[in-house]
Structure formats: structure tokens, C-alpha cells
Amino acid sequence: MKIHEYQAKEILKKYGVPVQDGIAIRSIGEFDAAIETLRSRGVTQFVVKSQIHAGGRGKGTVFNKNNRQEVLVEGGVKFFGGNVEKAKDFASKLLGNILVTHQTGAEGKEVGTLFIAEGLDYKKELYLGILLDRSNSKNVIMASTEGGVEIEKVAAETPEKIIKVWVDPLAGIQSYQARELAFGLNLKGAAFKDFIKFITALYKAYEETDASLLEINPLIITNDDRILALDAKVNLDDNSDYRHKDYEALRDLNEEDPLEVEASKSNLNYIKLDGNVGCMVNGAGLAMGTMDLIKLAGAEPANFLDVGGSASAETVENGFKIILSDPNVKAILINIFGGIVRCDRVANGVVQASHNLKINIPVVVRLQGTNAEEARIIIAESGLNLIPADTLKDAAEKVTKAMKVNA
Amino acid sequence: MSILANKKSKVLVQGITGSEGTFHTTQMMEYGTNVVAGVTPGKGGELFLEKVPIFNSVKTAVMKTGADVSVIFVPPGFAADAIMEAVDGGINLVVCITEGIPAKDMVKVYNYVQSLNRDGRSVRFIGPNCPGIITPGEAKIGIMPGFIHMKGRVGVISRSGTLTYEAVDQLTKLGIGQSTCIGIGGDPVIGTRFIDAIKLFHEDKDTDAIVMIGEIGGSAEEEAALFIKKYVKKPVIGFIAGQTAPPGRRMGHAGAIIAGGKGTAAEKMKVMRECGIHVVESPANIGIAVKAALDKNKAKNKAKAKGKTKDKSGKKSAKKSVKNSGKKEKKLIDKTAKKVKKAENKIKKAKKKK
Numbered sequence: 001m002k003i004h005e006y007q008a009k010e011i012l013k014k015y016g017v018p019v020q021d022g023i024a025i026r027s028i029g030e031f032d033a034a035i036e037t038l039r040s041r042g043v044t045q046f047v048v049k050s051q052i053h054a055g056g057r058g059k060g061t062v063f064n065k066n067n068r069q070e071v072l073v074e075g076g077v078k079f080f081g082g083n084v085e086k087a088k089d090f091a092s093k094l095l096g097n098i099l100v101t102h103q104t105g106a107e108g109k110e111v112g113t114l115f116i117a118e119g120l121d122y123k124k125e126l127y128l129g130i131l132l133d134r135s136n137s138k139n140v141i142m143a144s145t146e147g148g149v150e151i152e153k154v155a156a157e158t159p160e161k162i163i164k165v166w167v168d169p170l171a172g173i174q175s176y177q178a179r180e181l182a183f184g185l186n187l188k189g190a191a192f193k194d195f196i197k198f199i200t201a202l203y204k205a206y207e208e209t210d211a212s213l214l215e216i217n218p219l220i221i222t223n224d225d226r227i228l229a230l231d232a233k234v235n236l237d238d239n240s241d242y243r244h245k246d247y248e249a250l251r252d253l254n255e256e257d258p259l260e261v262e263a264s265k266s267n268l269n270y271i272k273l274d275g276n277v278g279c280m281v282n283g284a285g286l287a288m289g290t291m292d293l294i295k296l297a298g299a300e301p302a303n304f305l306d307v308g309g310s311a312s313a314e315t316v317e318n319g320f321k322i323i324l325s326d327p328n329v330k331a332i333l334i335n336i337f338g339g340i341v342r343c344d345r346v347a348n349g350v351v352q353a354s355h356n357l358k359i360n361i362p363v364v365v366r367l368q369g370t371n372a373e374e375a376r377i378i379i380a381e382s383g384l385n386l387i388p389a390d391t392l393k394d395a396a397e398k399v400t401k402a403m404k405v406n407a
Numbered sequence: 408m409s410i411l412a413n414k415k416s417k418v419l420v421q422g423i424t425g426s427e428g429t430f431h432t433t434q435m436m437e438y439g440t441n442v443v444a445g446v447t448p449g450k451g452g453e454l455f456l457e458k459v460p461i462f463n464s465v466k467t468a469v470m471k472t473g474a475d476v477s478v479i480f481v482p483p484g485f486a487a488d489a490i491m492e493a494v495d496g497g498i499n500l501v502v503c504i505t506e507g508i509p510a511k512d513m514v515k516v517y518n519y520v521q522s523l524n525r526d527g528r529s530v531r532f533i534g535p536n537c538p539g540i541i542t543p544g545e546a547k548i549g550i551m552p553g554f555i556h557m558k559g560r561v562g563v564i565s566r567s568g569t570l571t572y573e574a575v576d577q578l579t580k581l582g583i584g585q586s587t588c589i590g591i592g593g594d595p596v597i598g599t600r601f602i603d604a605i606k607l608f609h610e611d612k613d614t615d616a617i618v619m620i621g622e623i624g625g626s627a628e629e630e631a632a633l634f635i636k637k638y639v640k641k642p643v644i645g646f647i648a649g650q651t652a653p654p655g656r657r658m659g660h661a662g663a664i665i666a667g668g669k670g671t672a673a674e675k676m677k678v679m680r681e682c683g684i685h686v687v688e689s690p691a692n693i694g695i696a697v698k699a700a701l702d703k704n705k706a707k708n709k710a711k712a713k714g715k716t717k718d719k720s721g722k723k724s725a726k727k728s729v730k731n732s733g734k735k736e737k738k739l740i741d742k743t744a745k746k747v748k749k750a751e752n753k754i755k756k757a758k759k760k761k
Contacts, residue, residue, distance in 0.1 A: 138514065168518060207511065210510075
């Protein structure tokens with residue numbers, strides 16, 4: 001699960017990680033109060049930062065939500081010094097409008113929350129990240145003197161500028177490892193000492209929150225030699241939900257596709273894509289394979305949908321509803337490999353659902369495994385717009401054919 | 408022979424009294440798996456299906472029954488503990504079916520097992536989030552449908568469940584049996600990686616060809632491919648699911664995610680091809696590609712037996728096939744597919760005559 005910068009900073013603060021101060025607001029009416037509170041904490045310069053689940057905000061463009069041609073302002077993050085009026089004007093242009101960055105795609109993201117933060121003068125930007133290294137199943141801490149740019153770019157162009165330290169999960173982070181990172185970043189004096197504390201607290205936060213990624217980019221050294229997180233990105237491991245009851249509150253449904261939210265309510269694993277052939281599959285690997293098959297058949301997959309190991313009539317009907325809510329879908333491919341589930345039961349579910357939902361686009365149904373033959377007969381004799389398919393190859397060919405007839 | 412599991416395997420089920428455990432233990436026993444014990448803390452002394460003794464701990468179960476393989480069906484919050492209990496109880500092969508275990512727990516388990524192995528143990532754990540392993544006709548230790556499998560000489564390794572069933576089904580329908588099929592699991596941290604399973608099949612003299620079914624995320628396929636290039640002489644057929652998956656999204660499996668531009672299907676397929684693996688683009692062609700590779704091998708062996716080909720020319724053609732593998736693969740698959748269709752039509756005609 002992705003969370004916003006301001007939420008990440010709240011979490012880090014709890015662990016004693018120094019972060020840029022700030023207050024999140026959801027309407028322009030809260031702006032003045034936020035400024036007052038920050039002033040009372042000694043803040044004199046201000047930054048307005050849009051909160052969306054994507055990077056590249058500073059270099060993004062803000063479009064009018066009601067007129068997508070109109071550019072309201074360039075940049076989704078801006079420094080205003082002490083000029084509160086200008087900051088407020090900027091904030092009012094961001095809230096409720098669409099921010100497009102190189103990570104959001106052309107459709108952009110609506111800015112629902114702003115982080116009104118303290119403006120800091122700093123002399124150095126660094127990079128710090130913690131994540132799982134899948135090649136050796138250990139957490140790796142990465143640090144670089146090249147802060148403020150994408151780490152992927154640094155890794156591709158100057159990999160020698162990234163220092164990596166792997167932490168043994170049974171021993172935890174050691175002081176010598178923290179020092180190795182600090183020396184690698186050329187830190188000295190007070191900054192060196194502060195960094196050791198910083199990274200130790202940060203690693204603790206990573207471990208205890210079950211994060212899957214924790215990135216501080218940039219980590220800054222201020223003009224008065226303090227080390228703090230200017231930005232913070234935290235991804236949480238979805239599998240750990242059950243032991244962090246408070247995480248549900250961090251979820252921002254506005255950041256998710258409405259269809260995906262709807263699907264998750266019925267326990268369906270659905271991801272919306274841009275294509276024209278919807279698919280419903282049991283199992284994640286087979287679902288991805290089916291998407292690939294659709295592409296090879298000359299169409300584009302409209303979604304990823306895994307209905308899980310036990311596909312029942314109810315899940316099939318819910319799956320249909322979600323797929324059909326996407327107006328781009330011109331045909332549907334159902335691909336269920338019945339191992340434990342019986343195909344004839346799934347077939348009955350498909351027939352019942354297509355009857356209830358009055359589906360009028362072609363549906364290619366491929367059921368394989370237990371009782372596949374019976375299932376085929378049920379589909380063929382349903383009198384509905386259901387096309388039975390035998391093998392995967394057969395299914396692909398029938399999808400191609402259905403798309404041609406429809407075109 | 409096969410790898411990891413056979414009819415002598417004495418299987419212990421952790422979480423035997425839960426709904427998943429009960430259902431799948433029954434299925435495993437029906438398949439003929441030698442289930443010798445169950446473990447559910449607090450239910451020690453009871454019997455499962457009136458014959459399998461249930462124990463409170465793995466340690467006692469192993470002591471009393473000599474169990475040597477454990478399969479785990481406990482919920483995600485208790486699964487990491489269950490794996491460690493199995494390992495400490497003396498089990499050397501642990502198969503964890505459970506889906507949804509936090510990565511942090513698995514990092515701990517993985518490194519714990521590694522440390523035991525450094526101290527001289529030889530523990531292997533498979534999964535989590537996997538269908539398990541099956542040696543057709545001998546033992547089914549997991550949740551796969553047994554009936555689609557057939558005893559034979561092709562090894563199958565996969566990160567996915569149902570996609571493996573699909574591949575196995577294609578093989579069986581072409582009359583190609585399997586030595587052992589291993590579902591290694593769809594999580595980012597797994598006990599047995601492609602390279603580990605490939606090594607086992609490489610050494611197994613009763614496996615003639617290997618199928619590896621990967622997916623987006625991580626670089627385990629590439630790691631295995633480089634090993635294959637260096638050591639494995641048996642034909643390897645590969646497929647990568649997720650060629651159309653968008654970056655940054657978790658595609659069902661926790662491990663199936665393209666992160667920072669890394670772990671794409673295109674990259675994996677490229678490396679695999681460069682390493683001499685027969686990579687198919689369509690999941691519909693896995694079975695056919697295996698048949699093509701086996702037929703080619705047979706022809707080569709025949710020719711060798713006749714003494715027509717010298718070693719040198721064999722090497723040359725291998726190099727060539729790496730170069731234009733994509734196109735060549737397609738041709739070979741088409742050819743074999745035609746052959747299969749012909750044979751199928753013959754059978755159909757024969758049936759009609761009857």
C-alpha cells in the first residue's frame with residue numbers, strides 16, 4: 001500500500017526521525033490556520049506540496065479539472081519564502097485540480113490534500129533508501145551523495161555513487177554499518193553523528209511498520225548543519241495488514257481506481273488496464289498469462305482479474321459486473337482452470353450471471369480441468385452469447401474472431 | 408527416481424485440523440501420499456480420519472512417526488513460526504502453502520534456515536504462497552489437482568499455481584509425463600528459487616527436460632538462466648507471465664511487480680533466450696515447445712548413435728540456435744503443432760470408424 005508524504009512523515013516522527021515540519025490540509029479554508037500553527041512553532045518560510053501517490057511532483061503541471069486543456073500552474077511543489085499570500089494563491093489553484101507528472105500518465109491525479117511545510121535552506125541533498133533485496137532475501141540500505149534525482153538514474157549512470165549495506169535480520173543494523181554509510185556520504189562532525197542516529201531510527205521504523213520501501217529523497221543537510229528528511233516515501237507490505245489495524249485509515253481511496261475499490265469490496269483482485277478485451281481468470285499467474293494471450297491474439301487486455309482459487313457463481317457474477325463497468329470492453333475471455341473447483345459449477349455460474357446481467361458482448365468461456373466436458377455442454381446449450389473454447393489456443397483464436405465480428 | 412518427494416516420503420501436515428488442512432490432507436491421502444502425522448497445538452492425541460495421529464508439536468510428531476516432510480496449512484500470522492518449528496523439529500523438507508505471510512517474517516525465516524545450513528544441516532523449504540510439489544504416481548504434497556499429472560521424465564518449476572496446472576495439462580495431453588512438479592511460490596521471499604530447483608533437475612538422471620514458468624518481478628529467472636547456460640545440457644523450456652503487465656502494480660502475487668523498471672518480462676525473456684532456453688511467447692505453446700525440444704533431442708541422439716554427427720557440428724548448431732532463437736522457436740513449434748494435429752485427427756477418425 002502506498003501512503004502520502006505527510007502520512008509517512010507522521011510515522012517517521014513517531015520513531016524519532018527528524019523530518020521537515022508541516023501540516024496537511026484538505027481545503028483552502030484550513031490554510032490560514034495551518035500557517036498560524038507553523039508560525040507558532042517558529043517557521044518563517046513556507047513550501048506548498050501537493051500530496052499524490054506519484055513522484056516528479058515538482059516538475060509536474062496542474063490542469064483545471066473542469067477544463068483539461070487549461071494549465072493553471074506549472075509545478076506541484078513550490079517554495080514561497082515568507083510570502084504567504086502567494087503561497088495561498090498557489091494552494092487554491094492546486095486543490096481539487098489535476099496534477100500530471102511523468103509518473104502519473106496523461107490522466108494525472110486529482111490533488112485532494114496539500115502539505116503546508118516549513119521552507120528550509122540547505123547546502124546538500126543526499127539519498128537514502130531501505131528495501132528488500134530479493135536476490136539474497138535481506139534488507140538493503142542504499143545511500144548516495146546524488147540526492148534529489150531519481151535513484152534509478154543514478155544506478156544506471158553512476159552506480160559507483162551508491163553505497164549499499166545489507167542488514168542481517170537476525171542481528172539487526174550494526175553501528176559499523178551506519179558508520180560505513182556515513183563515511184560513504186562524506187559526512188563529518190555533527191552531521192556524521194546526527195546521521196548515525198537518523199539511520200538507526202529510520203531502520204527501526206522500516207522494521208516495525210512492516211514497510212516494503214522507505215525512501216528519503218532528498219535527505220538534506222541544512223545550512224545550520226542539521227540532517228532531516230525533506231521528502232519521505234513509505235510503501236507498506238499489504239500482507240502485514242492484519243497486525244497493523246491503524247493502516248486502514250492511511251488508505252486514500254481517491255488515489256485508487258473506483259472500479260478497483262469496488263472490486264476489492266467483493267474480494268476480487270482487479271487491476272484496470274487500457275485495452276478492449278476483459279478477462280476473468282483463477283490464479284494470478286494464469287491471469288497474467290491470459291492477458292498475454294489476448295495481446296498475442298491481436299487485442300489488448302482491459303484488465304487483470306484473479307477471482308481466486310475457489311471460483312463460485314457469486315464471484316463470477318461480481319467479476320462480470322466489474323468488467324462490464326469498463327465501457328472500453330468489447331469482449332470477455334473467461335479462463336478457469338478447475339483443479340479443486342468443478343468446471344460444471346463454474347459454467348452454471350457463468351450462465352446464470354450472463355442471464356442476470358443481460359450481457360450483450362461476446363464472451364469466450366474456456367473451462368478446463370475437473371468436469372470440463374460437462375461444462376462445455378452447459379455453455380454451448382445456454383442459448384446465450386457464450387462461446388465455448390477448448391484449449392488456450394482455441395480461446396485465443398475465438399477472441400480474435402469475436403473482435404473482428406464486433407469491429 | 409524423481410526429486411524431493413516420492414512414495415517413501417513420510418508426510419506431516421501442520422494445521423491438519425483447519426478447513427484447508429482437512430480438505431487437502433484428505434485429497435493427498437486419496438492420491439496415495441503417505442501422510443503419517445498431523446500437528447495442531449492443543450489437539451494432540453486425537454486422530455485425523457480415524458487413522459492419522461495428531462500431535463501438539465512437530466518435535467513429538469517426528470519422534471513418534473519418523474516424518475521427514477512437512478506441509479503447512481496454517482494462517483499467515485502463524486506460518487513463519489510453523490516453518491521454524493518444522494525445521495527445529497528435525498524436518499529437512501518443508502512445503503509452505505500459506506498465502507499472505509508478511510515479507511518481514513519470511514526474511515527472518517529465510518536467513519534462519521540459511522544459518523542452519525551453514526552449520527551443517529541441509530534444510531530446504533519450498534514456498535510460501537505455492538501449490539506444493541508432486542511426483543506423479545508417488546506423492547502429492549500440496550494442493551494441485553492430482554489427476555492432470557502423469558508419470559514421466561519432464562521436470563516442471565513454476566512461480567504460479569493454476570498456470571502450472573495449465574502447463575502440466577498440456578504436457579499430459581501430449582502424452583508427456585512429469586518427473587516432479589514444483590511450485591516455488593509467488594512471494595518476493597521464497598525458500599527454493601528457480602536456480603535451486605534447476606540444480607536438482609539437472610542432477611536427476613530421470614529428468615530429460617525442464618519447464619520453467621516465471622513471471623514479472625525480481626531477477627530469479629535471470630539468475631537461473633545464467634546457471635543453465637553454464638551447466639545444464641538438458642533442454643529447458645521457459646515462459647514468463649506478465650508481458651502485458653503495467654509497471655509499479657502488484658499483479659496478484661506479492662512478488663509480481665515491476666519496480667524501478669526492473670523485472671520486466673521482456674528483459675527476462677531476452678536473458679533466457681541468450682542462455683539457450685527455449686522461450687515461448689504464448690502460454691498456449693508450452694506443451695508443444697516441450698514436445699518439439701524432446702523430439703529434436705531424440706533425433707539428435709539417434710543420429711549420434713548412428714555416428715553421423717560429430718560433436719563439433721552439434722556445438723555449432725547450438726550456437727546458431729541461440730542467435731535466432733525467437734524465430735527458430737516459432738518455426739519448430741508450428742511444425743510440431745502440425746504433427747500433433749495430424750495425429751489427433753487420425754485418432755478422431757479412428758474413433759469415428761468405431
